[in-house]
Amino acid sequence: MRTSMRSDKATPRSDEELLVGFARASGNTAREALQELARRHEHRLLGLALGLCNGREDLAQEAVQETWIRVIRHAKTFRARSSFATWIYRIAVHRCRDVMARERAVARRNSNAATPPEPRGLGAELAWARGVVAGLPQGEREVVLLCHMRGMTHEQAAAVLGIPPGTLKTRMTRAMQRLRRLAELDDRAGATP
Amino acid sequence: MTEPDRDLEGQLEHLTRWNGGKEAPALWRTALEASSAPARARMPSRVVLGLAAMVVLTALGAWIGIGTLGSARSTPVGADASPMARGPAADAFGQASASDTTVRAIQRSATIELRTAEVRSVFEAALALADPSLGEYVQSSSATEVRGEAVLRIASHRLDAVLRMLRGLEGVESVHREEQAATDATDQRIDLDARIANESRIEAELLDLVGSRPDAPLADVLRVREALAEVRLNIELLQAQRASLNERVALATVRVRVERVRVRERAADDAGGFVHDLGVAFARGGRDFARSITAFVEFLVGGLIVWVPLAIAGFFVYRTLRWRATWA
Numbered sequence: 001m002r003t004s005m006r007s008d009k010a011t012p013r014s015d016e017e018l019l020v021g022f023a024r025a026s027g028n029t030a031r032e033a034l035q036e037l038a039r040r041h042e043h044r045l046l047g048l049a050l051g052l053c054n055g056r057e058d059l060a061q062e063a064v065q066e067t068w069i070r071v072i073r074h075a076k077t078f079r080a081r082s083s084f085a086t087w088i089y090r091i092a093v094h095r096c097r098d099v100m101a102r103e104r105a106v107a108r109r110n111s112n113a114a115t116p117p118e119p120r121g122l123g124a125e126l127a128w129a130r131g132v133v134a135g136l137p138q139g140e141r142e143v144v145l146l147c148h149m150r151g152m153t154h155e156q157a158a159a160v161l162g163i164p165p166g167t168l169k170t171r172m173t174r175a176m177q178r179l180r181r182l183a184e185l186d187d188r189a190g191a192t193p
Numbered sequence: 194m195t196e197p198d199r200d201l202e203g204q205l206e207h208l209t210r211w212n213g214g215k216e217a218p219a220l221w222r223t224a225l226e227a228s229s230a231p232a233r234a235r236m237p238s239r240v241v242l243g244l245a246a247m248v249v250l251t252a253l254g255a256w257i258g259i260g261t262l263g264s265a266r267s268t269p270v271g272a273d274a275s276p277m278a279r280g281p282a283a284d285a286f287g288q289a290s291a292s293d294t295t296v297r298a299i300q301r302s303a304t305i306e307l308r309t310a311e312v313r314s315v316f317e318a319a320l321a322l323a324d325p326s327l328g329e330y331v332q333s334s335s336a337t338e339v340r341g342e343a344v345l346r347i348a349s350h351r352l353d354a355v356l357r358m359l360r361g362l363e364g365v366e367s368v369h370r371e372e373q374a375a376t377d378a379t380d381q382r383i384d385l386d387a388r389i390a391n392e393s394r395i396e397a398e399l400l401d402l403v404g405s406r407p408d409a410p411l412a413d414v415l416r417v418r419e420a421l422a423e424v425r426l427n428i429e430l431l432q433a434q435r436a437s438l439n440e441r442v443a444l445a446t447v448r449v450r451v452e453r454v455r456v457r458e459r460a461a462d463d464a465g466g467f468v469h470d471l472g473v474a475f476a477r478g479g480r481d482f483a484r485s486i487t488a489f490v491e492f493l494v495g496g497l498i499v500w501v502p503l504a505i506a507g508f509f510v511y512r513t514l515r516w517r518a519t520w521a
Contacts (some may be wrong), residue, residue, distance in 0.1 A: 031225065038221035046211040046220075055208075061220060068224030070326050077328075091326050101358070129204035137363050139314055139321075148205040162325075163317060171314075179201060 015040065015084035023075040034072070041085065042068075044149065045092050051145040052096035054134045055127075059103060063095040070095070082159055089160040093142060132182050140175035147172055298378040298438065301349050301445040305359055306369040308454045315364045316341035316451045322355050323347065329444065341451040346444040355447060366454055378438055385435045392428045396421065 013021070015037060022033035045067060049060035070091050078087065133141055146157035147168070158168040309315045316336050320343055323329040327348045334343035347355050352373075360368055399421045403414065493500075 034221055034225060038219065042219070042221060043211050044209075046218075047209040050211060051209040057212075061218060065220040065224050065227075068221045069228055072224060072228040074326055087326075094324050094326065125204055126207055129201070129208060133205070133208060137314060139318055144205060145209050148202065149209045150206060162321060167317065183201060 016078075016080055019071075019075055019078055019084055022072075023078070037071075037084075038068070041088060044151075045088065048089065048145065048149060049092060049096050051133075052093065052142065053100060053103075055130050056103075059099050060096075063092060063099045066095045066099070067092045086156060086159045089146075089156075090162065093146075093160060097138070132179055135182065136175055136178060140171050140178070143168055143171045144175045144179070298382045298442045299349070300376045300378050300441050301352050301373070302375075302447070303352060303356055303371070303373045303445065304448040304450075305356060305371045306450040306452065307359065307362070307365050308367045308369050308452055309364050310366065310454055311364045312336070312339060312341055312451050312453050315362050316343070316449075318362050318364075319343065319359055319449045319451060320345070322358055324351075327351070332446075336451075339453040341449075343449045345447040345449060347447050349443060349445045352445040352447065359447075359449065369452070378442060382435070382438055385431055385438065389428060389431045389435065392424050392431065396424045396428065399424065 013036075018033045018037050022030045022037070025033065042064065045064050046060055049063045049067075050057065053059035053063060067088065071088060078084070082090075133144060136144065142161060143157065146152055146160060147154060149157075154168055154172075155165055158165040161168065163171075307315060307319075313336070316334075319341075320331050320334060323331050323345050329345070329347050329351075332344040332346050335341070336343075345355070356371070356373075359365075360371075399417055403417055403421075406413075
């Protein structure tokens with residue numbers, strides 16, 4: 001009996017259980033469940049959003065905050081047809097698309113305004129990589145960033161984007177070829193005096 | 194994997210790191226506070242409420258006015274007139290029906306045809322516009338190397354935004370065709386509501402009857418129960434129809450067709466002016482010719498009820514005249 005009690009305490013609750021707990025409970029219990037979900041995912045969500053928003057921290061935070069708002073609003077309607085992680089990453093990808101579309105529209109309207117500041121403290125290599133990835137079409141950019149997230153498998157990335165794994169791999173191959181070509185061009189340009 | 198490849202992979206992994214391990218800013222907390230903020234934060238101002246009330250009253254007034262025009266012109270427009278317009282079923286449940294009629298039920302749909310050199314990527318980007326978190330989904334899709342077709346179900350309020358996004362998708366060269374349609378299903382909904390209310394009233398009466406006569410003969414009880422089962426079935430059918438209607442109203446249908454740009458078409462576009470105009474003129478001519486043929490066939494078939502008696506009458510007149518000429 002004691003052993004089983006101890007093991008119950010030791011076993012962490014799954015994401016889905018936490019979400020159900022959040023949807024059903026109220027007050028502190030709900031808050032703790034959400035806090036635990038955030039502890040597990042917020043850091044990675046911010047990383048993904050940062051990549052999708054071309055390194056703009058402000059936009060990434062906006063997208064992630066909107067993601068949490070969606071999660072809170074729709075927690076009761078979560079049907080568990082996919083895992084919680086897939087669901088929340090999918091929402092995050094959609095929110096990043098929206099945020100970037102809004103940003104592009106604003107930029108078009110204020111085409112004379114100054115360009116947004118580069119993220120501070122960014123290494124030259126990282127800035128270069130970010131610039132190259134920003135040059136990819138949207139679909140390929142999302143695939144490249146999701147597939148290179150630590151701990152994200154190709155199957156999970158495909159589920160997040162709602163495309164078959166075969167399509168994901170095709171896009172990934174195409175994107176990597178483009179990136180290599182761009183890298184080579186860049187090297188040649190750098191080598192030319 | 195070569196050395197530069199490893200470098201590139203390493204850089205890519207860094208792109209999705211939140212400032213190399215910096216503490217996340219706990220955005221969930223802000224989101225939670227925003228979501229659980231008291232309703233007053235989102236409560237519309239008095240001006241908005243006033244305007245909304247005016248719109249509702251105007252719509253209600255217009256509806257009552259239209260309903261009592263013509264034969265009911267002498268009926269005073271007011272409390273006595275509206276139940277007549279709503280029908281007998283609405284009398285008992287008048288309040289519920291009246292509140293629903295003020296909100297129009299519009300089914301929206303759109304068709305968009307895009308031309309592109311990269312069918313696959315544009316088609317996939319179009320499918321990805323359906324946002325599952327809003328209950329949107331891809332109803333059907335099929336794609337080949339040269340063409341892709343899909344039916345998306347999009348939240349009605351997002352229809353315009355989604356069409357805008359479809360037009361602006363990366364790789365889209367031109368929008369070949371775009372159509373939008375809206376159907377007003379308000380009457381259908383009012384009718385369904387009235388029928389549900391009527392059936393519910395009958396069900397309540399039957400239940401009262403069963404409850405008030407415990408000593409009734411078994412045959413009578415069975416007959417009432419049979420009637421009850423029939424009424425319940427009707428109610429459930431009507432409720433299913435109402436749910437289906439609501440779903441059609443909540444989600445707009447977007448038919449997306451993505452086609453590869455034909456080389457000839459592109460050349461014609463590039464050539465511009467005369468060649469393009471000539472093609473358009475030929476296409477229009479063909480379409481008008483087809484319309485004329487259709488109209489002629491409709492005229493012949495639709496008029497059969499007139500043509501047949503005329504032909505018979507003509508035949509008899511001809512025979513009579515010929516007979517007279519023979520015997521004259």
